[in-house]
Amino acid sequence: MKTAGETRSERKNRDIIEAATASFLSGGYDGTSMEEIATRAGVSKQTVYKHFSDKETLFGEVVLSTATQANDIVESVTTLLSESNFINGGLQQLARRLMAILMNDEILKLRRLIIANADRMPQLGRSWYEKGFERMMASMASCFQKLTSRGLLQTADPDLAASHFFGMLLWIPMNEAMFTGNSNRRSQAELERHADVTVEVFLVTYGVRSK
Amino acid sequence: MKTAGETRSERKNRDIIEAATASFLSGGYDGTSMEEIATRAGVSKQTVYKHFSDKETLFGEVVLSTATQANDIVESVTTLLSESNFINGGLQQLARRLMAILMNDEILKLRRLIIANADRMPQLGRSWYEKGFERMMASMASCFQKLTSRGLLQTADPDLAASHFFGMLLWIPMNEAMFTGNSNRRSQAELERHADVTVEVFLVTYGVRSK
Numbered sequence: 001m002k003t004a005g006e007t008r009s010e011r012k013n014r015d016i017i018e019a020a021t022a023s024f025l026s027g028g029y030d031g032t033s034m035e036e037i038a039t040r041a042g043v044s045k046q047t048v049y050k051h052f053s054d055k056e057t058l059f060g061e062v063v064l065s066t067a068t069q070a071n072d073i074v075e076s077v078t079t080l081l082s083e084s085n086f087i088n089g090g091l092q093q094l095a096r097r098l099m100a101i102l103m104n105d106e107i108l109k110l111r112r113l114i115i116a117n118a119d120r121m122p123q124l125g126r127s128w129y130e131k132g133f134e135r136m137m138a139s140m141a142s143c144f145q146k147l148t149s150r151g152l153l154q155t156a157d158p159d160l161a162a163s164h165f166f167g168m169l170l171w172i173p174m175n176e177a178m179f180t181g182n183s184n185r186r187s188q189a190e191l192e193r194h195a196d197v198t199v200e201v202f203l204v205t206y207g208v209r210s211k
Numbered sequence: 212m213k214t215a216g217e218t219r220s221e222r223k224n225r226d227i228i229e230a231a232t233a234s235f236l237s238g239g240y241d242g243t244s245m246e247e248i249a250t251r252a253g254v255s256k257q258t259v260y261k262h263f264s265d266k267e268t269l270f271g272e273v274v275l276s277t278a279t280q281a282n283d284i285v286e287s288v289t290t291l292l293s294e295s296n297f298i299n300g301g302l303q304q305l306a307r308r309l310m311a312i313l314m315n316d317e318i319l320k321l322r323r324l325i326i327a328n329a330d331r332m333p334q335l336g337r338s339w340y341e342k343g344f345e346r347m348m349a350s351m352a353s354c355f356q357k358l359t360s361r362g363l364l365q366t367a368d369p370d371l372a373a374s375h376f377f378g379m380l381l382w383i384p385m386n387e388a389m390f391t392g393n394s395n396r397r398s399q400a401e402l403e404r405h406a407d408v409t410v411e412v413f414l415v416t417y418g419v420r421s422k
Contacts, residue, residue, distance in 0.1 A: 112327060112329060112330070114390055115323050115326045115327065115389045116326065116327030118323060118389060118390055118391060118392040119320070119323070119392045119393060122391055122392040122394065125389075125390035125391045125392060126390070126391045128390055129386070129390040129391050133386055133390065137383075160408065160412070163379070163382055163383045164378075164379045164382075164412060166378075166382050167378030167379045167380070167381065167383070168374070168378045168379060169378070170378065170382070171374055171375075171377050171378025171381070171382060172348075172374045172378070175340070176340055176344075178326045178329065178336075179326060179329055179336035179337070179339055179340040179344065180329060180333055180336045180337045181329040181330045181333040181336060182330060183333065197371065198375070201371070201375060201416060204416045205412060205415045205416045
């Protein structure tokens with residue numbers, strides 16, 4: 001049946017992307033072959049090529065799929081906050097969640113792979129930047145916009161406020177992790193303390209001033 | 212004479228580091244050989260090995276040397292600002308200078324190389340992080356501290372303020388450049404506008420409140 005056939009194809013597609021993600025993250029881009037991905041996915045090399053024309057295309061799908069997953073989580077969290085009344089505690093929860101999502105081992109490794117290949121595959125980096133990084137920033141800006149219109153924040157320029165929020169929150173831990181690798185990273189408790197104090201400072205600028 | 216001998220050796224050392232920097236930036240770490248560096252420096256391969264025991268050590272020196280150069284500039288700019296009276300315009304000048312120094316083509320490429328090899332050579336990334344990134348943050352914190360003690364800023368925690376300043380300023384342009392490569396980057400004018408508006412927001416939080 002057509003429907004059953006399509007479903008099987010979609011499942012294979014997902015299996016291949018999952019196998020490719022694991023292979024690229026452990027072996028890097030150059031260190032990973034289509035053959036290895038096929039073996040890990042439990043399909044033939046021909047099947048991999050039937051779904052993805054070449055390694056760069058498949059890597060592009062891995063990047064897009066990871067960006068989409070991370071964004072879906074961020075969007076659900078920002079949507080929740082937009083509708084909540086507890087701006088102060090809520091913003092801290094959001095900052096902690098963002099920290100956890102973006103400082104995740106897989107995301108950090110994938111980020112490094114994209115950066116490593118940015119000059120060679122600029123289109124791929126552009127796709128991550130637009131569909132991951134910028135979309136996340138837009139979710140945040142939309143959340144700030146809603147909170148501002150509800151009188152819970154003061155952000156004249158929600159896009160700028162979103163970029164400042166991410167930058168204040170992540171500049172130190174993200175750079176440290178990018179440069180020094182995934183081992184010996186800061187503890188979850190340290191990251192949460194940094195998130196909490198950053199939200200306090202953010203609210204000095206963008207919170208509603210008492211009259 | 213010993214002194215003359217030392218000077219020649221020091222000059223060769225510098226020649227090799229300069230040649231190595233150019234080679235690594237154009238060919239990447241794996242794509243660069245000690246032989247190629249020797250040829251570019253105009254010395255024998257043995258001379259290169261006499262100065263640097265292996266490729267990783269030489270790459271480490273390239274990283275350290277670039278970090279030191281960038282820091283020396285940042286330190287001279289922050290020192291100047293610490294002693295100046297024009298906190299508002301001065302901070303904008305500083306932000307623009309930082310942007311120009313850190314968004315320089317060579318620095319961006321070197322950053323990508325370090326990040327690409329972070330899991331394989333964590334010590335090297337740690338060295339860049341401590342002697343480049345953290346030292347620059349410390350210069351900035353020391354500048355904020357002095358301006359605060361002179362009544363021109365209000366930074367209860369100058370280290371945190373420095374991390375927020377860098378993060379607000381660079382989160383967007385640095386990530387965009389990291390992910391999408393060195394071509395098609397934002398114009399100098401755009402970067403300067405972002406620097407100016409970020410300083411305005413920074414001063415809402417950390418500026419001296421009018422009474």
